[in-house]
Amino acid sequence: KFRSADDESMKIRYEIVEGVLPVSDYNAFMTVKAGPGAGESTVQWVGRFYRVYKLNPPIPEGQDDETALKAVTGVFDDGLAGLKKTLEAK
Template sequence: MKKFLQFAVAALVALPMISVAHGPTRQTTSETITINAPVDKVWEVIQDFGGIHKWHPEVASTEMQGDETRIITLTRDGSPTITESLTRVEEDKKTIRTRINEMSVIKTIEFNSVETPYYTLPVSTYSSWLSVKEVGGKAEVQWRGAFYRSFMNNPPVPEGQSDREAVEAVSAFYAKGLEGLKAALEK
């Protein structure tokens, strides 16, 4: 009985520590905008995988490597890049799916005695869906993403690499892109 009580006390002490000692969890975000343009016109622009620089204000240029891989260079300091693959085009749903293969390292810091890179976006294992559908005679565009924060170790997390900061960075990138798409199509 004494051993059982010792085990129970040890488990109760360890349980709170186990619950906070974990790596990142999968995060999601979604941004939506309504564009006063025909759905087919919006879909034509969205499915041009190499043309994101024509409507996203943060994308300076796009370099295609084959039909399904693009390297986008951002307008930020240092011209960081994101290499993405087109993983699926669903014509019937007017949806494209992408994933990030690689990103520039913006800087590296030492955090808890480990070299920690900061990437173009503070995410890893990133996938996105960009789709358009008709709503009330207009085009509703939704951009959603699922990812983990880039810092894959247990807390503490370096500044700029938390789950919240990863969601904020991706959401801001989507929102600016959708505003740029709207501006380009409503000229």
């Protein structure tokens, strides 16, 4: 769910209300800043979330911290790689 955009700081905020990621209470933002060289940009993507299972151990398989972190890291890595590929093709 889109939360906000700030054109001046080039930042967007969003949250995932429900979906296929094994996380809960997911909130994130992306910021674009000038890169080190001419025509370059740096994208920062930061997310905050909890594993699906919030209670004490034993934690059901697939609902642990490692699973949540691996899933979100995969989304970030794939998303940033796709963004880079798309922008470099222009």
